Amino acid sequence: MFALKGIIIHTPTKDTLEIHENEYVLVSDDGICEGIVSLLPDAYQKAKVYDYTDCFIFPGMCDMHVHAPQYGFRGMGLLIDGDSDWSTWFDNYSFPEESQYKDLGYAEKAYSRFVNDLLTKTTTTRASVFATIHRPATEYLMKKMAEAGFSAFVGKLNMDRNSKYGLIETMEESIEETERWLEDTASPEYGDVKPIITPRYTPSCTDPLMEQLGILAEKYQVPVQSHLSENLEEIEWVKQLKPEISFYAQAYDMYGLFGSKVPTVMAHCIYPLDGEFELLKNRDVMVAHCPACNLSAANGIAPVLDYLEAGIKVGLGSDMAGSYTLNLLYNITAAINVSKARFFMIEQNGDPYAKKHFLSVANAFYLATKGGGQFFGKVGSFEEGYEFDAVVYDSRMLNDFRERSVEDRFHRLLWTFEQAMICSKFIRGKLVYENPEF
Numbered sequence: 052m053f054a055l056k057g058i059i060i061h062t063p064t065k066d067t068l069e070i071h072e073n074e075y076v077l078v079s080d081d082g083i084c085e086g087i088v089s090l091l092p093d094a095y096q097k098a099k100v101y102d103y104t105d106c107f108i109f110p111g112m113c114d115m116h117v118h119a120p121q122y123g124f125r126g127m128g129l130l131i132d133g134d135s136d137w138s139t140w141f142d143n144y145s146f147p148e149e150s151q152y153k154d155l156g157y158a159e160k161a162y163s164r165f166v167n168d169l170l171t172k173t174t175t176t177r178a179s180v181f182a183t184i185h186r187p188a189t190e191y192l193m194k195k196m197a198e199a200g201f202s203a204f205v206g207k208l209n210m211d212r213n214s215k216y217g218l219i220e221t222m223e224e225s226i227e228e229t230e231r232w233l234e235d236t237a238s239p240e241y242g243d244v245k246p247i248i249t250p251r252y253t254p255s256c257t258d259p260l261m262e263q264l265g266i267l268a269e270k271y272q273v274p275v276q277s278h279l280s281e282n283l284e285e286i287e288w289v290k291q292l293k294p295e296i297s298f299y300a301q302a303y304d305m306y307g308l309f310g311s312k313v314p315t316v317m318a319h320c321i322y323p324l325d326g327e328f329e330l331l332k333n334r335d336v337m338v339a340h341c342p343a344c345n346l347s348a349a350n351g352i353a354p355v356l357d358y359l360e361a362g363i364k365v366g367l368g369s370d371m372a373g374s375y376t377l378n379l380l381y382n383i384t385a386a387i388n389v390s391k392a393r394f395f396m397i398e399q400n401g402d403p404y405a406k407k408h409f410l411s412v413a414n415a416f417y418l419a420t421k422g423g424g425q426f427f428g429k430v431g432s433f434e435e436g437y438e439f440d441a442v443v444y445d446s447r448m449l450n451d452f453r454e455r456s457v458e459d460r461f462h463r464l465l466w467t468f469e470q471a472m473i474c475s476k477f478i479r480g481k482l483v484y485e486n487p488e489f
Contacts, residue, residue: 057103061433064443068413080437086435111176111440112379113228113423116318116339116368118181120140124164128377150216158188174441180205197242200483206249222260225232252278253302265307279317282350300323310334337364342385344373366423379469386415443474
């Protein structure tokens, strides 16, 4: 057992931000939180104490939508103008880069950098990750994440249409490689990094492939991840491909890939029709909100607060490299800002006295921690009984020449995190990273 001392912040509910100034969070021998206290109890008097006085201690954050092979070209191709569209980005950046992962040597170099940066430069402790169609490279990524101590779901991508640069499989190849991958990754060497069925999205997967993926998901009882209603062009494309359905989500649901048989997380969900909204709720599907990418791609603003108020599960995603940073602190502030934009552009409707309706700091912090953590179990909070994931930040270099409240310092860290220092990171009760400069 051990304890951490510092400025402890978590969100037990979506509307509640708790701040415990220089108190202790207690952790049992099996890596489970035993609560937050102001004084160490007798049982912990001889336990190891990590003294992070005046540093911030957050629950580890959950990146619910990230494309690991796209990390290499982060920050490129995001300036979409009137002469191009998002498909140009795929043609110029995403597909050519992902095709390189057929070369395992290339994949090893690229994924090693991705995992190291995710470990040492971000608040992420858990993730739902897209890889490529290449099984050996995907297995390497999973091993590398396991070695670093991460808890994650990683998906071998499936595509048997509407792709290029050697990224199209036949349906038979896709299913054969996917099943082999599911069996390979049942080995203990993959630790707490597990497989997740990953059709890229409906336009890239034929109906027979989707049907077979649904069978595999149920057979092996592994979750599902994909994209849903990311932009209006995509929604129209799905209508053309499947004119028999009433809304996009049915293209997954009809094959058991929308929460009816296994847990499911869908990225974006920007334009839900009424039936889709209800299906998200009734199937208990998690929405991975990706505010930074949605801005970069000029896709739109998801009704995240409506989802939360309806009881729909929502987590936060970096959506690398539709965005340019893996750090979820940036996406927390982006979520707040786009929610404000949705209010004054759509909901306020010209009424100067309209009641404010946008995400609070508590709401957005919840998305990145306990909101996404629901997909992994009791994760993302320091409440008693939760798995202990934590990130420690030293923000003292941000201090100015006046006394500031802890809450003001916390807000400043959210918006200026790159000037602060990650001190350490814990996952499932294990110290997985210590910054040698701290």
